[in-house]
Amino acid sequence: MPEFDLDAHRGRPVTIDDEGERTLFEQLRIQEVHQQYQTSYLDLVQKISQGDTTKINIQKDRELFKTYNRARTDYQESLNKVEEYEKDFRVKCFARMRSLILAVLFFDRKSNTRMTKFNAEKLIEIGALQEIPECPRGGNYSIIYKDGRRLFHCSIHGTLRN
């Protein structure tokens, strides 16, 4: 029996929350592959614990892992898609923060002050923005300070550094 670290194959749980623009079909597909993955994993654990591990049979061992490996690949591919999808939100969020930076700079210049605390109403009041850009995932925007620099920060997507 070759050595397998079962825990290393366990993968991480998928969180399926706040679907946004994701289609119902994609959600169901992820749930389905995750289910298959879990089932095959538990099945494999059972087979390993029941099987005679004293004999080495490469062919048989390979068969044993086949279903599990396939389910795992499917699951991983679905996860990658979710990550791509998340990346998309991040890009959108950062683009919105960039427009907020422009608005804040405009505000500074017009009011001859420095906006130290993010104030969306003030930006609209002064005509820097028509409406407040919002994080596509509902994060909260704030102005933070790092090394004396003002940076925009989203509670979900992090700090915009450029």
Ligand SMILES: [Zn+2]
């Ligand atoms: Zn965000």
